[in-house]
Amino acid sequence: MNIQAASRHTPQPAPEVGQPVTRNANAHHELSIRVRDLSLWYGETQALNKLNIDIYQKNVTALIGPSGCGKSTFLRCLNRMNDLIPGVSIRGLVEMDGRDVNAVKMDEVALRRRVGMVFQKPNPFPKSIYENVAYAPRMHDLVSRKSEQDELVEHALREAGLWNEVKDKLHQPGTSLSGGQQQRLCIARAIAVQPDVILMDEPTSALDPISTATIEDLMDKLKKQFTIITVTHNMQQAARVADYTAFFHLGEIIEYNDTQMMFSSPATKKAEDYITGRYG
Numbered sequence: 001m002n003i004q005a006a007s008r009h010t011p012q013p014a015p016e017v018g019q020p021v022t023r024n025a026n027a028h029h030e031l032s033i034r035v036r037d038l039s040l041w042y043g044e045t046q047a048l049n050k051l052n053i054d055i056y057q058k059n060v061t062a063l064i065g066p067s068g069c070g071k072s073t074f075l076r077c078l079n080r081m082n083d084l085i086p087g088v089s090i091r092g093l094v095e096m097d098g099r100d101v102n103a104v105k106m107d108e109v110a111l112r113r114r115v116g117m118v119f120q121k122p123n124p125f126p127k128s129i130y131e132n133v134a135y136a137p138r139m140h141d142l143v144s145r146k147s148e149q150d151e152l153v154e155h156a157l158r159e160a161g162l163w164n165e166v167k168d169k170l171h172q173p174g175t176s177l178s179g180g181q182q183q184r185l186c187i188a189r190a191i192a193v194q195p196d197v198i199l200m201d202e203p204t205s206a207l208d209p210i211s212t213a214t215i216e217d218l219m220d221k222l223k224k225q226f227t228i229i230t231v232t233h234n235m236q237q238a239a240r241v242a243d244y245t246a247f248f249h250l251g252e253i254i255e256y257n258d259t260q261m262m263f264s265s266p267a268t269k270k271a272e273d274y275i276t277g278r279y280g
């Protein structure tokens, strides 16, 4: 079954392939990423099976589902990080702003600039707080003068809600910060190159509740500028932060809907069981 699964509560016309069953009336609907019949194998083992999904700009989309169902694998398809894993083969289409991400002529470095990533475990470089943010913009020639670089570092740290906590110790190691601060530093590092999309793979699972709430608030703020796709095992978090939610199961997208609908009236028994904690 795929995301075209009709609601068992209210019969509805089938949506277009890839679109949520019900659209969120309050959200933007400019398309960012279009995925069609995307399958992936690790060697002989199939991990993703004919995924179809449209992801909208400047919204938060949450990917939920039991462990091993393919959420992180899917996330990595969006910035071609699976290319780094030997034995991976991919079939199907991932289009970003109308361009085929897997096209031979697609520049992977440029793609990863447009699609930033934040991981489960904060992973600052073993460099200063300042350098963690300044390095990528310099690599991509986004800044030429030192003053521009300083401005960009301050801007990214402010956007990530970290500036006030670090402005007097910019030259201390990034690793000297707390876990929650390190994660915000990683977010500052991601946004410093002005990506279109930020992928977040369980960004708060290693954090305490207060740091988690700070990151959730930040996601809400950042979605005004960026398209955010986040993997989470925390159903409350998905309900709080996501405009749209996709439920994965055994490498398939079983249901895709606006989050309120998904949580109040899931269209499939599997999604309902998962959301209500009956399995997973």
Ligand SMILES: Nc1ncnc2c1ncn2[C@@H]1O[C@H](COP(=O)(O)OP(=O)(O)OP(=O)(O)O)[C@@H](O)[C@H]1O
Pocket (backbone or CB within 6 Å): 042, 047, 065, 066, 067, 068, 069, 070, 071, 072, 073, 074, 085
């Ligand atoms: N590098 C890899 N090589 C081989 N198999 C892999 C690799 N990465 C993931 N897999 C397999 O692909 C399937 C999907 O894994 P994936 O990590 O994408 O799931 P997930 O939904 O993100 O899981 P979790 O919620 O536990 O992080 C699993 O069966 C997993 O064992």
